[in-house]
Amino acid sequence: MANKTLSGAEVIIECLKREGVDTIFGYPGGSAIPMFDAILDSNIKVVLTRHEQGATHMADGYARQTGKVGVALVTSGPGATNTFTGIYTALMDSSPIVVLAAQTTTPNLGKDAFQECDTSGMTFAAVKHSYLVKNSNDLPRIMKEAFHIARSGRPGPVLIDLPKDVTAGPCTAPFTDKMDLPGYKIPTHAPIQAVEKAAEFLKKSKKPLLLVGHGAMISGASRQVRELAEKLNAPVCCTMLGLGAFPTDHELSLGMLGMHGTVYANKAVLDCDLIFSIGSRWDDRITGKLDVFCKDAVKMHLDIDPAEEGKVLQPDVFLCGDAKLVLEQLLPMVNKLDTADWVKTCQSWKKKFPLTYPKQGGLRMQHVIATASKLTGGKAIVTTDVGQHQMWVAQFFDINYPRQLHSSGGAGTMGFGFPAAIGASFGNETGWPVLSFSGDGGFQMTEAELATAAIHKLPIKIFVMDNKYLGMVRQWQELFYEHRYSSVDMQGNPDFVKLAEAYGIPGLRIKRAADAERVIQKALEYKDGPILIHCECEKEDNVFPMIPAGAPITSMIVEQPKAQLEKPTGST
Amino acid sequence: MIDKAHSISLLVANRPGVLVRIALVFSRRGYNIDSLVVSPTLDPNFSRMNIIAHGNPEILMQIIKQLEKLVDVVQAKDHTDTNAVEKELALIKVRCSPDQRTEVLQLCDHFKAHTVDMTEKSMIIQITGSSDKVDNLKSLLQKFEIVEYIRTGKVIMLRGEDKT
Ligand SMILES: Cc1ncc(C[n+]2csc(CCOP(=O)(O)OP(=O)(O)O)c2C)c(N)n1
Ligand SMILES: [Mg+2]
Numbered sequence: 001m002a003n004k005t006l007s008g009a010e011v012i013i014e015c016l017k018r019e020g021v022d023t024i025f026g027y028p029g030g031s032a033i034p035m036f037d038a039i040l041d042s043n044i045k046v047v048l049t050r051h052e053q054g055a056t057h058m059a060d061g062y063a064r065q066t067g068k069v070g071v072a073l074v075t076s077g078p079g080a081t082n083t084f085t086g087i088y089t090a091l092m093d094s095s096p097i098v099v100l101a102a103q104t105t106t107p108n109l110g111k112d113a114f115q116e117c118d119t120s121g122m123t124f125a126a127v128k129h130s131y132l133v134k135n136s137n138d139l140p141r142i143m144k145e146a147f148h149i150a151r152s153g154r155p156g157p158v159l160i161d162l163p164k165d166v167t168a169g170p171c172t173a174p175f176t177d178k179m180d181l182p183g184y185k186i187p188t189h190a191p192i193q194a195v196e197k198a199a200e201f202l203k204k205s206k207k208p209l210l211l212v213g214h215g216a217m218i219s220g221a222s223r224q225v226r227e228l229a230e231k232l233n234a235p236v237c238c239t240m241l242g243l244g245a246f247p248t249d250h251e252l253s254l255g256m257l258g259m260h261g262t263v264y265a266n267k268a269v270l271d272c273d274l275i276f277s278i279g280s281r282w283d284d285r286i287t288g289k290l291d292v293f294c295k296d297a298v299k300m301h302l303d304i305d306p307a308e309e310g311k312v313l314q315p316d317v318f319l320c321g322d323a324k325l326v327l328e329q330l331l332p333m334v335n336k337l338d339t340a341d342w343v344k345t346c347q348s349w350k351k352k353f354p355l356t357y358p359k360q361g362g363l364r365m366q367h368v369i370a371t372a373s374k375l376t377g378g379k380a381i382v383t384t385d386v387g388q389h390q391m392w393v394a395q396f397f398d399i400n401y402p403r404q405l406h407s408s409g410g411a412g413t414m415g416f417g418f419p420a421a422i423g424a425s426f427g428n429e430t431g432w433p434v435l436s437f438s439g440d441g442g443f444q445m446t447e448a449e450l451a452t453a454a455i456h457k458l459p460i461k462i463f464v465m466d467n468k469y470l471g472m473v474r475q476w477q478e479l480f481y482e483h484r485y486s487s488v489d490m491q492g493n494p495d496f497v498k499l500a501e502a503y504g505i506p507g508l509r510i511k512r513a514a515d516a517e518r519v520i521q522k523a524l525e526y527k528d529g530p531i532l533i534h535c536e537c538e539k540e541d542n543v544f545p546m547i548p549a550g551a552p553i554t555s556m557i558v559e560q561p562k563a564q565l566e567k568p569t570g571s572t
Numbered sequence: 573m574i575d576k577a578h579s580i581s582l583l584v585a586n587r588p589g590v591l592v593r594i595a596l597v598f599s600r601r602g603y604n605i606d607s608l609v610v611s612p613t614l615d616p617n618f619s620r621m622n623i624i625a626h627g628n629p630e631i632l633m634q635i636i637k638q639l640e641k642l643v644d645v646v647q648a649k650d651h652t653d654t655n656a657v658e659k660e661l662a663l664i665k666v667r668c669s670p671d672q673r674t675e676v677l678q679l680c681d682h683f684k685a686h687t688v689d690m691t692e693k694s695m696i697i698q699i700t701g702s703s704d705k706v707d708n709l710k711s712l713l714q715k716f717e718i719v720e721y722i723r724t725g726k727v728i729m730l731r732g733e734d735k736t
């Protein structure tokens with residue numbers, strides 16, 4: 001190798017190796033051939049997907065599972081545009097992925113050449129950062145920077161637009177660890193004055209509440225969150241993406257808050273005198289109507305992204321830094337608080353308003369999920385798609401470990417769950433099974449990846465939660481739009497068992513609650529690759545509790561309302 | 573809070589695409605950029621950008637934080653109501669006959685503006701200074717026919733020895 005000049009493509013592959021990449025997800029095409037060619041001579045595994053959207057969600061799922069950067073490699077034009085949903089999904093949930101998008105040759109740029117696409121131009125708004133590489137010799141530095149930017153600070157997607165002459169041409173620049181990023185800052189510790197101020201606020205609080213988000217997970221701050229909660233004796237609620245950063249079975253846990261959160265978490269939000277957000281961003285799903293959210297409570301906000309300060313609400317103290325490091329700063333400054341009564345109150349709400357679901361009628365998704373949770377002892381990697389089943393997984397699957405649940409939160413991308421399960425499966429070192437829960441609607445958006453799961457014999461339990469409706473939209477139409485169902489009927493759904501079998505994947509079916517345990521057990525015992533479980537569920541079930549979008553938390557609905565409700569004022 | 577013009581100064585890495593990324597932070601919220609000046613700094617690897625934008629001060633503060641977050645932006649600062657020199661240059665083309673010239677030239681003289689082009693029927697006046705000064709001259713020249721006019725937008729520099 002010493003005296004052979006490497007091509008740009010070979011340098012890219014070598015850089016991937018140097019970044020510790022062993023698996024990438026991709027789909028080839030004319031302008032990507034140099035890279036797909038170079039990768040043949042490496043020991044990096046290329047997972048050929050069935051669609052570029054799948055490749056990006058897999059890279060994302062892999063990243064969420066491992067904490068490492070997920071990589072997708074695609075061709076120019078439509079190959080690149082097919083990645084946009086995945087890039088945006090990763091941005092919204094701060095997931096570190098690098099997308100290598102091939103491009104026409106540099107002389108062809110701007111000339112509407114075949115499969116030319118202004119990929120970097122089109123993705124500016126959806127990336128953490130991006131590059132259009134014009135010179136092969138820039139590749140070593142750009143690859144280094146791309147991975148660094150994707151994984152550090154607030155992680156996110158980085159796109160590299162790679163013209164074919166850049167990948168096919170020679171690169172004589174040496175590999176380097178040097179980066180040229182004068183504008184890129186990564187907060188670590190928070191200013192000590194801010195930490196002291198936070199400690200003071202905590203000292204005075206009688207009814208503190210910790211709100212734990214994805215940032216805590218990304219930072220690896222679970223132990224510090226737990227130490228803080230236990231040291232203060234403060235209850236903890238989690239956002240959907242925060243679930244697992246604090247164990248749901250902990251006695252101080254109030255589970256998930258927000259639109260479909262637990263009654264007790266939302267009651268605690270209403271009643272607390274201090275709320276401390278650790279790596280969450282006051283999303284509208286959790287605050288509801290903003291001007292009454294925690295109106296009289298002290299608000300403390302810990303976030304690594306300085307632009308989160310005051311974006312949604314003005315906190316009393318903002319701690320800019322890495323959750324783990326900042327909590328370590330804070331921990332020695334705090335002591336046990338006089339919160340016995342408050343904790344007791346929260347625990348009594350927990351007893352009084354448990355999450356439940358109706359047992360009569362057809363098969364309930366909740367029952368399938370709770371049974372899967374019970375049978376795995378909660379020791380499973382779980383992914384969800386978007387919709388009713390997603391909320392029920394968040395409610396009824398015991399999530400007690402960090403990086404156990406992967407779901408598209410900020411973007412709410414249907415079609416995410418199943419490919420994310422495939423990506424997570426490639427990165428799964430827990431020895432636990434991967435359970436993928438999708439709705440009948442969302443599953444059909446990326447179901448072609450059944451082939452990918454089958455080829456690699458991935459031990460994924462693919463639950464298709466089939467209510468023959470776009471259930472979450474139907475629920476809104478039922479509750480807020482006078483039962484006027486418009487384009488939510490999934491008439492034409494395939495027999496998902498047969499669909500699986502067509503890909504050589506065994507399929508099981510659950511139609512009655514009584515069969516759930518037996519069938520799921522059978523699926524869990526299957527060790528020869530993926531298995532699909534088609535769950536034919538109650539068609540018109542609704543997710544409760546529910547806070548209508550844009551409404552104050554006090555408007556929480558806990559059961560099927562008798563009358564029509566006003567149309568929500570909030571967004572989606 | 574009332575909307576007003578904000579003077580924002582950015583120090584950015586001189587890379588293709590940086591302007592688009594910056595513009596997107598504004599356009600995402602439906603905010604418009606009133607004026608924009610870009611030039612390389614003493615170190616050609618960096619550029620200075622001066623942006624004037626109108627809007628709600630709280631939102632602009634947020635926009636500045638989001639600008640600062642961009643990988644290629646080294647620094648983003650709001651210089652509104654600070655001790656900074658803010659100047660701009662304008663070219664104003666007026667249609668004026670030879671017998672109107674004296675009056676136009678008197679006005680120019682008063683504003684320390686000067687003519688940079690003159691024909692039988694027209695004249696281009698160049699004025700530098702504060703935005704108010706430019707506005708004033710322009711409104712006085714309205715008496716004659718202004719054919720066209722263009723201004724550079726504000727350039728901003730902090731007074732004293734500190735860097736902007
Ligand atoms: C790509 C995409 N398109 C549309 C939506 C809007 N949407 C949110 S939930 C939902 C229904 C999902 O139906 P299904 O996958 O069957 O899940 P269910 O709610 O029935 O469990 C829709 C259409 C979305 N989130 N993502
Ligand atoms: Mg459905």
